[in-house]
Amino acid sequence: MPTSTVSAAVGKAPDDLTLPERAALAGKYIATEIYTPTIMGEAGGKPEIAVRLRRIEAIGDSPEECIRQLKAAGVDPAAYEFTRLKHPFGV
DSSP, X not given: OOXXXXXXXXXXXXXXXXXXXXXXXXXXXEEEEOOOOEEEEEETTEEEEEOOOOOEEEEESSHHHHHHXXXXXXXXXXXXXXXXXXXXXXX
């Protein structure tokens, strides 16, 4: 898999990957931050929630490789979940 594919995918939402990117990354693990909505305050008597898009923070051949990348970036891997990407056409 070309390094350019990995660098292009890091920072994207998994759903925003193109079909060629998804095919090139099939079988790889991605690390995305565990989703937790943040309450920003109240507007009109209702809580306002800041919904962050989940972004790919690391890509590797195993969850352990993703963890090494996250640690190298100075973030806590415990705040991330690891998902194996499937081929876009189920091959």
